[in-house]
Amino acid sequence: MAKGLDELLDEVESKFFTPDPLRLDLDKRPNDGGGGGTGGTTQNNEWNRTQAKETLRLTETFKKEDDLDSLINEIFEEPSFHQKPRKLKSKPSGNTSVQASLQGPHKSCSPVYLGGSMVPCGIGTRNSQRACDCLRCIACDFRVVSYNDYMWDKSCDYLFFRNNMPEFHKLRTKLVKKKGTRAYACQCSWRSIEELTDLQAEHQLRWVCGKH
DSSP states (O other): OHHHHHHHHHHHHHOOOOOOOOHHHHHOOOOTSSSSSSHHHHHHHHHHHHHHHHHHHHHHHHHHHHHHHHHHHHHHHHHHOOOEEEOOOOOOOHHHHHHHHHHHHOOBBHHHEEEOOTSSSSBSSSSSSOOOOOOOETTOOOOOOEEEEEEETOOOOOOHHHHHTTTTEEEEEEEEEEEEEEEEOOOOOOEEEEEOOOOOGGGOOOOOOOOO
């Protein structure tokens, strides 16, 4: 029985443990009492079992430490630790024209022109004489509206525009068809223009270019 246990322990040690130089030295020492007595053999067997248990305990401890180190390494090697933060994508605006107008450079007419229906609208300059279509009144703070091929009836008055601006279906009651003429109006002023006209010549109008 003792011999079979020794062989089993030797097999375990040969597979899993590195030979201990101290133990090799002790194995070479002669047994106490000499002559192959049973007392020496029993002590050697007990010593072998004690050493095997101690070696197993140390091996399990080292194995747990190795497992812990591996776990830590796996955590820090996760892709989430190395991935760059993704940039948030802004949602496209449904009203691209408004967005472009807010971001783009605003230009003003210089000088500001009024004109009949035959005069093209746009940004007016000395070289490009266009009727401004972004007029605003600084007196009533209303946007100036214009209607091509119309003129205002002579019966128009301040109260009419005050009560009806900017509803076209109400204003049209005072609009008279006239080809080549453009009818301008805000809440407090109105004009019927046939030719290209510099706004500075109309001293009573408080209209300015609201920037394009």
